[in-house]
Amino acid sequence: MLAHITIHNFAIVKTLELDFQGGMTTITGETGAGKSIAIDALGLCLGDRADASMVRPDEDKADISTTFSLKNNHAARRWLEDNDLSDGDECILRRVITKEGRSRAFINGSPVPASQQRALGQTLINIHGQHAHQLLMKNDEQLTLLDQYAGHQNLIAAMGKRYQAWRSARNTLKQLEKNKEAFEAQKQLLEYQVKELDELGIGENEFPELEAEHKKLSNCGDIAMGGQAVIQTLSDGEETNAMQLLQMAQQQLAELCTMDSHFNELAQMLEEASIQVQEASHEVTAYMDRLDMDPQRLSYLDERMAAVMRLSRKHQVQPDELYQTHQQLRTELEKFSNSDEKLDSLSQEVEEKFQACLVAAEKLSKSRKRYAKELDKRISASMHELSMEKGKFHIDIDGNPQNSLSPLGFDNIEFLVSTNPGQPMQALGKVASGGELSRISLAIQVITAQKVETPTLIFDEVDVGISGPTAAIVGKLLRQLGKSTQVMCVTHLPQVAGCGHQQMFVAKESNKGKTTTKMVPLDDCSRINELARLLGGSEITEHTLANAKELLIAA
Known part of the structure; x- marks a missing residue:
């Protein structure tokens, strides 16, 4: 779980220190205030690419440090131990970027390549960005989501191992046959x-x-x-x-x-x-x-x-x-x-390894089809809750073992939807409108996130294109997810913001020609005012305050 972040001289942030809690945390603020800036800074500590433009103007360097609690995070503990970087129940990630664009990465005080931060970060946080629905239209991303939901890590590892063994033997055989005359x-x-x-x-x-x-x-x-x-x-x-x-x-x-x-x-x-x-x-x-x-x-x-x-x-x-x-x-x-005997023996070995690949791929495909049916039902039900009462979702799986075998098996995945009665099932990107696509994407992300082992989930404005009663349902879905996982959600919707167990406010200030962003946790009174602002815009009235209180009570 993310416990603390400290940011110095990053973009328009001068200094920012935040403590985080479990459950669902919502982050709101005015347009352009930099609501996603903490997530961007966090991304650097997770191994994202750094450049000089990230350093606050007129400063020598940006410095970001994050602290994670590793309680019950066995994957992160194991990774740290395997890489001789373990330091108890906490893990501190730090990234320093100079104004020349050079960067240094640290894990528990030890300098490491950014790639190591990236590898560790996959066990700590899963970030769902506002453009996640665009990725969802890619078949490889759809396959990844299904495998994450099904927990196929071991099956994929076994498949990949057998595939590489087969490819290696096959390449050796081809080389021997090619060079036989020589x-x-x-x-x-x-x-x-x-x-x-x-x-x-x-x-x-x-x-x-x-x-x-x-x-x-x-x-x-x-x-x-x-x-x-x-x-x-x-x-x-x-x-x-x-x-x-x-x-x-x-x-x-x-x-x-x-x-x-x-x-x-x-x-x-x-x-x-x-x-x-x-x-x-x-x-x-x-x-x-x-x-x-x-x-x-x-x-x-x-x-x-x-x-x-x-x-x-x-x-x-x-x-x-x-x-x-x-x-x-x-x-x-x-x-x-012995080359002739070796060719015969290797030919037999290649065939045996290919058959072993097929066994692993068939096992993986069978499991995918079983979990796809389960996911079909859950996402279809979630679509109904998100104001698509007649919507249907289906994962189409097919493949030819002889032509499409890869380290991930032989399955081809296609997410199909129908949003209206009588409408045939078609590819996700061809059928859904912008708003429908956002809702379907959010449903898929929330449902699959429940099966992902990372203890912290961040949703960065994934509720774009959603409003009204649907937004309230989205908030409840995320709050429900927050009961078992730390959830952070950058949002502009009061219905979603009110569902958080806690809320943070982002504001931008200008002083002497310099702009600074700050983020502060809101108490109950401040939170009601912020929800009223989201409901009514710049003018806060008794009516919007009353509505804001109702949102909190309903959550």
């Missing part, structure tokens, strides 16, 4: 490439190993010469070598150790070094004994590496990446090898 050509290329790589049979880490072995064999002579030189330096040199020098140093340190114990540790270090040098000499000698100069093996390595590099250049990869390329091409070829 697939065959690509398959032949893959078969040739894989066969060539199979014949090469390169191992996962083979090329680096080939490189290492090739490097070793091609440098055998240099390795042998270098190894022999190392052995001479370490131990086999006739004139001098590392072992001899270490032994001389050890002898010298041994004499120093007898004179100073400080050299004991150094002597130990030299002994270890001598052991290391001796072991290194033995290792080099052993490796030289095992070194095998094999020209045939080197020739094989040359040929093998050349074959690998030739194919790597062909596939535009590094030689050490050729193994992975081989595996990838094999995987792709396996997919192509």
Whole structure:
């Protein structure tokens, strides 16, 4: 429920703060006073598009904030929790618009995109504008109203899910069939490439190993010469070598150790070094004994590496990446090898998903027809109350599953009416006059609104074209709706205004060349005066005051 709104520098509003109650609230005022301005401001907090013209002249920004009570509003609570924006039993929406046209949106103090405010707003408020009857002539809007009345959210969600699954499978099948010839050509290329790589049979880490072995064999002579030189330096040199020098140093340190114990540790270090040098000499000698100069093996390595590099250049990869390329091409070829089987399997899958769509669509269509009959009776009865005693309303539903399947099923909806005896049922926009269309539209909105879960309903001058006794009935319908839902109604009709549980008055003032709109709640006395003004115009008489009191008593 909408609990509070604060408006600063919006359009011709300087500052406005309002508290709202449950039940039915009517909003009245003189023509041009800006009766819908609070609703326009509220729309911004619900994610409507903002622009610079909304900022009051000579001000830097407009700031609108609304507070909603979330008691019993499970849909809004769930949305806030799912989006990590929950803050207890209240929800605060805020919108700031600068004079340059930039805007910022907030939910419970957290900055959010306007689209999130719009998504949350659908769980908080349902606004019926004064041009709603024009929308009613559109078939898609008629379908939406019927589904809202019937509570088809789950059925539509299931239908949409199955439809998307069918469309996705069907598009995949079409793409496969379209590209079948290209697939065959690509398959032949893959078969040739894989066969060539199979014949090469390169191992996962083979090329680096080939490189290492090739490097070793091609440098055998240099390795042998270098190894022999190392052995001479370490131990086999006739004139001098590392072992001899270490032994001389050890002898010298041994004499120093007898004179100073400080050299004991150094002597130990030299002994270890001598052991290391001796072991290194033995290792080099052993490796030289095992070194095998094999020209045939080197020739094989040359040929093998050349074959690998030739194919790597062909596939535009590094030689050490050729193994992975081989595996990838094999995987792709396996997919192509199963393409015919996949086409058959996918064709069957598409048909199965289509049949699942039809089952969901048939279930949705059956439910629509059941609720359409219920709605036919209720709207026809409401038309009788609204001075169309012989009026009839009917929802025509037809559709071809094979040609008109969509995420919403296959039904085509048409609202048909007959307003006079003997008149055939025809499309809503073709039969009804302006006044009749307004009354029928209002009846449809009031009846369907009773099934909508949003806790606040706003009717913005939807009673245009209605007057006299009919207006009194409209007021009673809205007041009845206000017993279970918060209803706000912008109206110019005293019969409707008097039915409100509370009433607000909008006035426009001019001071020093600047215009300001204000909105105030009316007490009983002020309310009688305002109803008298609506009844009699600018001149309020004892008679109009008495009539105003009667309106309140009747409500």
